[in-house]
Amino acid sequence: MKIIQNDDLMSIEQLELEFGISKHMQARLRMKINQGKPDSIPYIKVKRVILYSRKAINEWLKKFAVNPLV
Numbered sequence: 001m002k003i004i005q006n007d008d009l010m011s012i013e014q015l016e017l018e019f020g021i022s023k024h025m026q027a028r029l030r031m032k033i034n035q036g037k038p039d040s041i042p043y044i045k046v047k048r049v050i051l052y053s054r055k056a057i058n059e060w061l062k063k064f065a066v067n068p069l070v
Contacts, residue, residue: 009044010052019057026050039063 012023021029021041030050032040042056 008054010054010057012050012052015052015057019061 010018012026015021015026016023026041029039029041030043042053042060044051044053
């Protein structure tokens with residue numbers, strides 16, 4: 001398991017542990033960006049390493065709230 005020592009950035013494994021989004025689902029959500037779909041998960045790719053910003057993930061999740069919190 002890759003652990004990123006950064007308050008904002010998370011690895012694939014950390015996202016799975018903290019938010020419960022499986023690695024398989026993450027891959028499917030990342031592919032949506034190539035299809036031009038607006039609900040694709042925001043991520044950063046440096047060479048072959050995929051990283052997620054906690055802030056960006058929290059903002060992305062808010063778009064799916066049934067009863068949005070103010």
